[in-house]
Amino acid sequence: MSRAVAISWLGLFAIVLLGAERPPGLADVRDVRHWSYKNYTRVVVELSGPTGRSEVKRLAADRKAGRPERIYLDLPNVWVGTRYADPIRVGDGLLRGIRLGQNRATASRLVIDLERYERHRLFQLTSPDRLVLDIYAHRGPHGGTITARHPSAQKAPRGAPPALKAAPSPRTSLRPVHTVVIDPGHGGDDPGAVGVGGVREKDVTLRLARELALRLRERGFQVFLTRERDQKVSLEARTAFAEGKGADVFVSIHANAARRRGAHGIETYFLDKGHERHSLRVAARENGVPPNELDALQRAVAGLKVSEMSIQSRSLARAVHGKMVKGVRKTHGSVKDLGVKQAPFHVLFLSGMPSILIETGFVTHPQEAKRLASRFYRAVLAEQIARGLSSYRSERSAKLARHAS
Numbered sequence: 001m002s003r004a005v006a007i008s009w010l011g012l013f014a015i016v017l018l019g020a021e022r023p024p025g026l027a028d029v030r031d032v033r034h035w036s037y038k039n040y041t042r043v044v045v046e047l048s049g050p051t052g053r054s055e056v057k058r059l060a061a062d063r064k065a066g067r068p069e070r071i072y073l074d075l076p077n078v079w080v081g082t083r084y085a086d087p088i089r090v091g092d093g094l095l096r097g098i099r100l101g102q103n104r105a106t107a108s109r110l111v112i113d114l115e116r117y118e119r120h121r122l123f124q125l126t127s128p129d130r131l132v133l134d135i136y137a138h139r140g141p142h143g144g145t146i147t148a149r150h151p152s153a154q155k156a157p158r159g160a161p162p163a164l165k166a167a168p169s170p171r172t173s174l175r176p177v178h179t180v181v182i183d184p185g186h187g188g189d190d191p192g193a194v195g196v197g198g199v200r201e202k203d204v205t206l207r208l209a210r211e212l213a214l215r216l217r218e219r220g221f222q223v224f225l226t227r228e229r230d231q232k233v234s235l236e237a238r239t240a241f242a243e244g245k246g247a248d249v250f251v252s253i254h255a256n257a258a259r260r261r262g263a264h265g266i267e268t269y270f271l272d273k274g275h276e277r278h279s280l281r282v283a284a285r286e287n288g289v290p291p292n293e294l295d296a297l298q299r300a301v302a303g304l305k306v307s308e309m310s311i312q313s314r315s316l317a318r319a320v321h322g323k324m325v326k327g328v329r330k331t332h333g334s335v336k337d338l339g340v341k342q343a344p345f346h347v348l349f350l351s352g353m354p355s356i357l358i359e360t361g362f363v364t365h366p367q368e369a370k371r372l373a374s375r376f377y378r379a380v381l382a383e384q385i386a387r388g389l390s391s392y393r394s395e396r397s398a399k400l401a402r403h404a405s
């Protein structure tokens with residue numbers, strides 16, 4: 001296909017498809033959402049069914065045709081028809097807009113018109129089926145914006161698409177820990193687990209998060225919460241928020257639940273590729289994925305490059321988990337140490353910084369439900385998590401000092 005044809009595909013296919021029959025068995029585009037931050041934008045395309053594996057491609061600006069630099073992605077088995085014939089305007093300094101069109105009878109194409117671009121990440125998730133596309137622009141030496149184009153984009157020969165920089169993670173180089181995003185799980189019409197005495201996970205997580213924020217600020221951290229009140233926030237929005245705030249670490253707070261009333265204890269998760277069945281079940285519940293989709297969940301994580309970040313996340317998990325268990329034992333006598341574990345939580349792989357998810361206890365266990373509902377227990381946990389984060393911060397500063405010398 002010549003470039004001219006490739007470039008004019010949207011207009012061309014819109015004409016060809018006017019009045020075209022829709023083949024059976026295709027998924028619909030349910031919604032397109034986006035979140036904009038200073039050097040980062042997330043686009044989510046929600047579908048009514050699965051699409052095939054897809055690859056992001058990049059096209060250089062075509063000044064003659066008045067087209068900006070853009071990236072695009074084909075969505076096999078997706079029908080969009082002419083629903084998004086009008087582009088979605090974004091204009092946030094990174095994205096000019098989003099377009100979706102029927103590229104072939106059995107495939108749609110997502111096009112992002114760019115204003116600034118450095119790299120991207122793409123995730124394909126299930127329940128609901130969706131694509132998450134993260135786009136990053138350059139960050140200056142002090143977090144400021146660099147408006148110049150990437151050098152490789154300037155050097156590219158005329159007409160040739162610039163090199164594509166798919167980023168497995170935006171922050172592979174270490175820097176001091178300063179900004180913490182705390183993510184109180186669930187909220188709004190999603191109560192999370194509901195346990196003995198009607199203790200609701202969403203209340204436990206928010207109260208604990210507020211306690212933790214106070215204690216971290218006292219220690220000099222900059223702290224943001226993904227929600228400040230009882231409201232529903234999607235997993236994509238939570239992690240986009242952390243990316244957008246330039247967080248150095250992400251801490252998601254949850255409470256556990258089990259069919260077996262006897263189950264109790266604290267466990268802390270980070271993202272890596274090996275998982276036990278129990279961990280997968282916890283991840284499925286927190287992701288809102290039915291248990292019969294555990295395999296799909298595992299496959300999604302298998303395709304990620306997690307090694308670099310998971311080393312950091314594991315250190316963070318160990319630092320925090322150790323302090324929690326020790327602290328609760330001191331004040332409450334005993335707590336079962338369920339350990340530091342690996343699992344494919346969406347909140348862990350959608351965030352690009354060292355990230356952990358803490359299951360602070362089982363609301364389905366009579367004694368633990370009582371503890372989680374008590375201000376004292378939450379204060380103890382918050383204090384210990386803050387100590388864990390402080391020791392992780394020191395650990396990392398020491399490492400950076402060694403590198404510098």
Ligand SMILES: [Zn+2]
Binds near residue numbers: 192201255
């Ligand atoms: Zn939860």
